[in-house]
Amino acid sequence: MTVDHLTQQSQPNPVESPKLPPSDLKPWRGLIETYRPYLPVTDTTPVITLLEGNTPLIPVPYISQQIGRGVKVLVKYDGLNPTGSFKDRGMTMAISKAVENGAKAVICASTGNTSAAAAAYARRGKMRAFVIIPDGYVALGKLAQALLYGAEVIAIDGNFDDAFKIVRGMAENYPVTLVNSVNPYRLEGQKTAAFEVVDVLGNAPDWLCIPVGNAGNISAYWMGFCQYHGLGKCDRLPKMMGFQAAGAAPFLTGQPVPHPETLATAIRIGNPANWNKAWETQKASHGAFNGVTDEEILAAYRMLASQEGIFCEPASAASVAGLLKVKDQVPSEATVVCVLTGNGLKDPDCAIKHSDNQLKSGIKADLATVAQVMGFA
Numbered sequence: 001m002t003v004d005h006l007t008q009q010s011q012p013n014p015v016e017s018p019k020l021p022p023s024d025l026k027p028w029r030g031l032i033e034t035y036r037p038y039l040p041v042t043d044t045t046p047v048i049t050l051l052e053g054n055t056p057l058i059p060v061p062y063i064s065q066q067i068g069r070g071v072k073v074l075v076k077y078d079g080l081n082p083t084g085s086f087k088d089r090g091m092t093m094a095i096s097k098a099v100e101n102g103a104k105a106v107i108c109a110s111t112g113n114t115s116a117a118a119a120a121y122a123r124r125g126k127m128r129a130f131v132i133i134p135d136g137y138v139a140l141g142k143l144a145q146a147l148l149y150g151a152e153v154i155a156i157d158g159n160f161d162d163a164f165k166i167v168r169g170m171a172e173n174y175p176v177t178l179v180n181s182v183n184p185y186r187l188e189g190q191k192t193a194a195f196e197v198v199d200v201l202g203n204a205p206d207w208l209c210i211p212v213g214n215a216g217n218i219s220a221y222w223m224g225f226c227q228y229h230g231l232g233k234c235d236r237l238p239k240m241m242g243f244q245a246a247g248a249a250p251f252l253t254g255q256p257v258p259h260p261e262t263l264a265t266a267i268r269i270g271n272p273a274n275w276n277k278a279w280e281t282q283k284a285s286h287g288a289f290n291g292v293t294d295e296e297i298l299a300a301y302r303m304l305a306s307q308e309g310i311f312c313e314p315a316s317a318a319s320v321a322g323l324l325k326v327k328d329q330v331p332s333e334a335t336v337v338c339v340l341t342g343n344g345l346k347d348p349d350c351a352i353k354h355s356d357n358q359l360k361s362g363i364k365a366d367l368a369t370v371a372q373v374m375g376f377a
């Protein structure tokens, strides 16, 4: 067959195609455009966006069944944001405001996802991005992202809390803008996740379960629910249920943890940056903080993937692990939203290491052998 022949074959049909009805699907314009009236932006704020937000709220029937009593559980899968975590929500705001204020560089300390988001949005805003990470404790996917997006990555011999002290000092003394969650614009962007939950459910859920590290996200969700409640968009407020890894649980011990340990590296934080906001959220919402062990986190991580088809990172699974742990406290018929903060592809090492599924390898390449391995022969 010649190339000419192919070209002739693919000529468009001269017959006029039937008119399709107009689609009512409106393109998503990113969270700043969508929620502009509720955000601290003006007509002159340059919007740096990757069309983040609008992530799905997915029912999880197997997990609902584990609780029973008519409880309905849904997950807010924020791992489907452009860089694979909810950090994009805060970063579109923080970077847009940094550009508006004339910044040339941003800096953050990160367990990985903040660095990936900061790098992507800063580079899109034509700024330098400096990220300080704890050497050896950042999941592979996150490190790959920060490097490829073009961040200047500095790995220190210390943990997140050490890195955070350094970046605070850098932002005080040098011309770099801090984009950790102490930057108020981060929480402004992140609160839009609560708006989306209410917009989909038609009201606030009874419970909101969420993993807690620096406690920026739990505080941001609460801000969002309260703002929507004030506007009459929902007629109730959820109980905010925060879950920390047992080895990194300062909200359970009531004081900073000097050497936090957990395989859920995104919440391996001993001295949360949003300490007071987190406690205010817990009190105002009549919520609670609870701890989950790494084993409980992994069980929920495997359950989400193998029973629901949802691959999140270990830190994210803390919300579901926590819900299952305190399931007897959930009111009958309640609607519960668990936040899945990051995508499972961020940490492939963890998935392979902790899957109880076996790779069948070294199999001869013929049908009979494969059929036998599959149990058909």
Ligand SMILES: *Cc1c(COP(=O)(O)O)cnc(C)c1O
Pocket (backbone or CB within 6 Å): 085, 087, 113, 114, 181, 211, 212, 213, 214, 215, 216, 217, 218, 266, 267, 313, 315, 316, 341, 342
């Ligand atoms: C950042 C992060 C968290 C913790 O959020 P905080 O706002 O620090 O409490 C949880 N899970 C993932 C995947 C994260 O990246």
